[in-house]
Amino acid sequence: MKYLAIAFSGPSDSGKTSLIVKVSNQLQKKYEIAIVKHDPxxxxxxxxxxxxxxxxxxxGAEVLVVSETRTTFFSQRRKDLDEIIRTIGEFDLLMVEGLKTLPLPRISIFRNKIDESYFKYSNAIAIDDSINVNDYNIPEDITVLDLNDTDAIIDWVIKNAKKVK
Incomplete structure (x- = not known):
């Protein structure tokens, strides 16, 4: 696995960050993980x-803070996906939170209700038991995942992530 990317979307407080943290913590044991967060x-x-x-x-300058163990970079300019990838350098899996129009395979996360406007950007949805799938007209090409089954979500991510470099 090298230079793959996947995206996560969903309404505020749906659990995007929590899910990305769980997936990252598990995959970090074997892979180099990078995360990009949208700040709308x-x-x-x-x-x-x-x-x-x-x-x-x-x-307004581009600022890097360098120490013995890390480099922190804060850019004052918007970067497209290719620029972000070049900036990150080496990684196995890039996870993007938000930025739903980026052309990446995407899991949308929902709790309590599904916002069907996300379907056009989604390849999968991750939901918990607060949602009854029978209440929604979920397109057949969208995989339904259990939000609490991190292993199944990781399997989907590994199978569906897109090569980006």
Missing amino acids: SDKATFDQEGKDSWKFAQT
């Missing part, structure tokens, strides 16, 4: 207000 309200900040790296970011 443009509220992400770099470091804490008043710190040097925060001050640098306020200039």
Whole structure:
């Protein structure tokens, strides 16, 4: 597995982040994982207000903070998927939270109710037992996954992730 990508979408508080964390924690044991999160309200900040790296970011420059164990990069420019992939460098699996129009295989996550407007972007949906699938007209080409069965979701991810590099 090398240079594969998959996306996760869903309404706020549906469990996207929790699912990505579970999948990442499990796959991290064998693979290099990268995660991209969409910030639709443009509220992400770099470091804490008043710190040097925060001050640098306020200039609008591209800022990298380098230590012995990590490099933190905060870009002031929007990047397309190819630029993101080049920036990340080496990875086995890239997981994208949000950005539902990116042309990637996608699992949409729902609790309590399904927003059918996501169907046009989804290859699978992950739901819990708060949803009765019989209440919805789920297209036949969309796989229904149990949100609480991380192993089954990982199997689907590995089988369906798209080669991106």
